[in-house]
Amino acid sequence: MTRFHQPVMLSEVLTFLAVRPDGVYVDCTLGGGGHAAAVLACLGPEGRLIGLDRDPDALAFARERLGSDARVRLVQANFACLSEVLRDLGLTEVDGILYDLGVSSYQLDQPERGFTYRSADAPLDMRFDPSSPLSAADLVNRLGEEELRRIIATYGEERWAKRIARFIVRARSREPFSTTGQLVEVIKEAIPASSRRRGPHPARRTFQALRIAVNRELESLELSLPQAAEHLRLGGRLVILSYHSLEDRLVKEFFRRTPVLRPLTKKPLRPSPQELERNPRASSCKLRAAEKILISEGGE
Numbered sequence: 001m002t003r004f005h006q007p008v009m010l011s012e013v014l015t016f017l018a019v020r021p022d023g024v025y026v027d028c029t030l031g032g033g034g035h036a037a038a039v040l041a042c043l044g045p046e047g048r049l050i051g052l053d054r055d056p057d058a059l060a061f062a063r064e065r066l067g068s069d070a071r072v073r074l075v076q077a078n079f080a081c082l083s084e085v086l087r088d089l090g091l092t093e094v095d096g097i098l099y100d101l102g103v104s105s106y107q108l109d110q111p112e113r114g115f116t117y118r119s120a121d122a123p124l125d126m127r128f129d130p131s132s133p134l135s136a137a138d139l140v141n142r143l144g145e146e147e148l149r150r151i152i153a154t155y156g157e158e159r160w161a162k163r164i165a166r167f168i169v170r171a172r173s174r175e176p177f178s179t180t181g182q183l184v185e186v187i188k189e190a191i192p193a194s195s196r197r198r199g200p201h202p203a204r205r206t207f208q209a210l211r212i213a214v215n216r217e218l219e220s221l222e223l224s225l226p227q228a229a230e231h232l233r234l235g236g237r238l239v240i241l242s243y244h245s246l247e248d249r250l251v252k253e254f255f256r257r258t259p260v261l262r263p264l265t266k267k268p269l270r271p272s273p274q275e276l277e278r279n280p281r282a283s284s285c286k287l288r289a290a291e292k293i294l295i296s297e298g299g300e
């Protein structure tokens with residue numbers, strides 16, 4: 001069954017975007033179009049909404065929901081190419097830019113995309129854009145043990161990364177990985193039973209790590225943020241929802257070293273307890289926002 005992705009921290013996102021009815025807004029991670037629909041509802045007839053997603057399925061889904069509105073332009077693109085997308089649309093400045101990073105419930109709920117450890121027979125894929133060259137199976141079958149360990153430890157913050165990498169390399173010498181179920185079984189073997197009984201699903205961290213690596217998620221964000229800062233008009237707003245400590249750190253550092261951005265959140269905002277009760281998938285979310293300001297030649 002297909003479910004809408006519940007937009008995370010929606011009222012906070014709208015508050016920080018401070019949508020002007022005649023403004024131009026970019027949703028860099030359209031997904032199911034939840035945030036985008038809410039922004040659109042704040043726009044008047046002169047306003048415009050640009051939506052990007054790498055995933056052609058997400059785009060088709062959002063197009064059903066928003067595509068018939070003449071104020072909306074939806075583009076299949078990596079937000080690492082934000083400047084190019086805006087240039088192709090004849091835009092130089094926009095009023096607000098939103099990133100809601102990571103994977104959507106819609107993608108997780110489609111087992112054939114390979115994002116979920118809850119389905120045994122799915123292909124081990126995890127690509128946002130199915131035309132990109134390497135799937136999760138390619139990484140798991142080809143990377144050296146040390147590189148696998150590094151990815152699982154860094155992007156998954158998994159304390160058993162070394163054992164998982166070792167078990168993966170041993171298992172693939174018998175049979176290459178092709179399904180999510182095969183990987184889940186090997187991860188379960190690698191993590192000692194006492195640790196497996198506590199906390200989330202034992203494969204959760206490794207799956208997250210592989211997804212981040214397959215889609216080069218941090219690299220895309222790092223490339224995109226300077227473009228976002230460049231294209232905001234003075235007073236324009238940048239709002240970013242991140243779900244991983246490395247993403248949040250990257251955003252925080254970027255705000256710190258970008259003088260034209262004045263942070264509006266001293267510390268990242270977290271979802272309210274009421275939201276977390278309704279939507280546990282929001283639990284790791286952190287929101288940071290900034291405003292574009294004028295820097296005089298003296299640097300102040």
Ligand SMILES: C[S@@+](CC[C@H](N)C(=O)[O-])C[C@H]1O[C@@H](n2cnc3c(N)ncnc32)[C@H](O)[C@@H]1O
Binds near residue numbers: 078
């Ligand atoms: C958390 S979901 C967004 C959900 C959306 N805000 C909503 O309310 O439905 C993240 C989306 O960003 C997309 N995405 C991730 N990295 C991307 C990138 N580098 N460029 C464009 N889209 C990306 C994913 O395909 C996914 O659809």
